[in-house]
Amino acid sequence: MNFFETEYTIEKLRDAYQRRAVTVSGVMRQFFDYIKTRDASVGAFLEVFEKEGMERAAALDAQQDAMDPLAVLPPLFGVPVAIKDNMLYAGHRATAASKILEGYVSAYTATAVQKLIDAGAVIVGRTNLDEFAMGSSTEYSAFGVTRNPHDPDKVPGGSSGGSAAAVAGNMALASLGSDTGGSIRQPASFCGAVGLKPTYGSVSRYGLMALASSLDQIGSFAKTVRDAARVFSVIAGPDPLDATSTPYPHENLLLEGAAVKKKVLGVPREYFVDGMDGSVEAAVRSAIDRFQKDGFVVKEISLPHTRYALSCYYIILPAEASANLARFDGVRYSRLDTIPAQAGLMELYRKQKGEGYGDEPRRRILLGTFVLSSGYYDAYYAKAQKVRRLILDDFEKVFNDGVDAILTPVTPTTAFAIGEKKDDPLSMYLSDIFTIPVNLAGLPALSLPIGSGFSKENMPINFQIIGKHFDEQTILSLGEYYETYLKGRA
Numbered sequence: 001m002n003f004f005e006t007e008y009t010i011e012k013l014r015d016a017y018q019r020r021a022v023t024v025s026g027v028m029r030q031f032f033d034y035i036k037t038r039d040a041s042v043g044a045f046l047e048v049f050e051k052e053g054m055e056r057a058a059a060l061d062a063q064q065d066a067m068d069p070l071a072v073l074p075p076l077f078g079v080p081v082a083i084k085d086n087m088l089y090a091g092h093r094a095t096a097a098s099k100i101l102e103g104y105v106s107a108y109t110a111t112a113v114q115k116l117i118d119a120g121a122v123i124v125g126r127t128n129l130d131e132f133a134m135g136s137s138t139e140y141s142a143f144g145v146t147r148n149p150h151d152p153d154k155v156p157g158g159s160s161g162g163s164a165a166a167v168a169g170n171m172a173l174a175s176l177g178s179d180t181g182g183s184i185r186q187p188a189s190f191c192g193a194v195g196l197k198p199t200y201g202s203v204s205r206y207g208l209m210a211l212a213s214s215l216d217q218i219g220s221f222a223k224t225v226r227d228a229a230r231v232f233s234v235i236a237g238p239d240p241l242d243a244t245s246t247p248y249p250h251e252n253l254l255l256e257g258a259a260v261k262k263k264v265l266g267v268p269r270e271y272f273v274d275g276m277d278g279s280v281e282a283a284v285r286s287a288i289d290r291f292q293k294d295g296f297v298v299k300e301i302s303l304p305h306t307r308y309a310l311s312c313y314y315i316i317l318p319a320e321a322s323a324n325l326a327r328f329d330g331v332r333y334s335r336l337d338t339i340p341a342q343a344g345l346m347e348l349y350r351k352q353k354g355e356g357y358g359d360e361p362r363r364r365i366l367l368g369t370f371v372l373s374s375g376y377y378d379a380y381y382a383k384a385q386k387v388r389r390l391i392l393d394d395f396e397k398v399f400n401d402g403v404d405a406i407l408t409p410v411t412p413t414t415a416f417a418i419g420e421k422k423d424d425p426l427s428m429y430l431s432d433i434f435t436i437p438v439n440l441a442g443l444p445a446l447s448l449p450i451g452s453g454f455s456k457e458n459m460p461i462n463f464q465i466i467g468k469h470f471d472e473q474t475i476l477s478l479g480e481y482y483e484t485y486l487k488g489r490a
């Protein structure tokens with residue numbers, strides 16, 4: 001059996017384990033060997049946990065040997081999963097791809113990571129990202145670029161570029177990412193993976209390094225919607241350690257075809273903009289047409305405040321980020337060994353922050369400090385909060401008018417070349433115009449491949465399905481329906 005064919009999935013691996021056709025040790029050996037060759041040209045991982053991964057595999061094999069052969073295996077039994085390096089995993093390094101945290105070792109484990117482990121997953125390594133999850137290409141990592149598995153000259157997207165590339169490059173069957181403005185959905189599109197950004201509050205953020213706490217959400221990458229639903233059902237749920245987590249029961253995530261077909265779909269006029277890549281627009285429209293031809297009710301809708309979303313986000317995000325990053329004060333998480341013992345406070349700050357942060361965190365800390373400063377607070381931050389409310393109201397109005405889910409593009413272009421936008425932050429920011437409103441409104445959204453035959457330069461293109469709060473069921477069901485019945489159609 002070849003584990004590295006692109007169609008290999010968690011479901012198929014489970015089936016093989018259940019039949020005892022393979023062992024976890026055998027599967028993990030192949031994965032780690034494959035990572036060694038493949039990741040040399042992709043650079044998805046900052047660190048691979050091979051030794052402990054193989055030990056864990058042996059323990060899982062022993063666990064299965066002790067089980068009744070007919071017993072159902074735990075939901076992620078023996079599944080290789082990668083984690084974005086802004087999540088804590090006790091005893092392992094966690095850097096957020098920043099020099100300021102180089103050498104930092106996690107003191108505890110993020111709830112989402114712990115849930116993966118409890119469900120039987122093997123954590124294969126920690127993946128590269130834009131520094132502190134600020135960026136859209138993974139080029140803002142302090143530890144090197146990650147390349148798109150489909151074309152080494154192109155970026156994988158970001159900020160969860162390593163997690164997307166690990167799955168798309170067949171080096172893991174699922175991975176965790178975080179999505180504050182599109183960091184799961186955009187790299188999923190650039191790499192041709194499935195990416196789920198859950199509802200704000202569906203998955204505990206305990207142990208996730210905060211970027212913007214009112215926007216951040218942990219979610220996953222997988223190869224199929226069914227696999228994404230499986231990972232979501234494992235990581236979702238309330239957590240006493242995160243006061244914003246919710247007890248909403250996420251059961252029966254994949255509805256049957258007949259129930260799916262009753263869903264009313266909305267297509268927002270504002271999401272097809274001038275300057276968008278023609279091949280992306282054509283591909284997204286073809287996905288929408290396939291729903292329509294199949295008998296779905298598809299309505300044109302309007303989300304009039306969409307055009308303010310990017311500006312609103314780039315006030316709220318830096319404001320929250322500047323507050324969150326203040327904890328890196330050079331004392332609590334520091335590289336004190338690089339600072340002379342007799343250094344004064346200012347010198348400590350200057351060295352720690354001056355040498356520790358890259359340009360993008362620096363830019364955002366300055367912006368955030370500015371918009372929160374007295375005299376500017378009302379003009380920027382307070383106003384952005386009001387605009388955020390209007391953006392949410394737009395979505396609520398459409399949902400109250402009978403729309404069950406919204407279909408849109410994920411990004412205006414396919415993966416761009418490495419180096420193309422690195423020195424042009426504004427054009428980098430623009431790659432998130434279709435994903436940011438979802439975070440501002442706290443909604444769930446799925447990014448999934450449209451299918452072959454539409455990509456410019458043969459690069460993947462995804463579309464986005466946005467749902468109501470806590471209605472992951474509808475977007476996953478629609479996604480699975482598309483993947484099963486519509487994706488192969490012309």
Ligand code: GLN
Binds near residue numbers: 159179211432
């Ligand atoms: N690219 C966006 C930004 O730079 C989104 C980041 C994210 O979702 N973490 O802020």
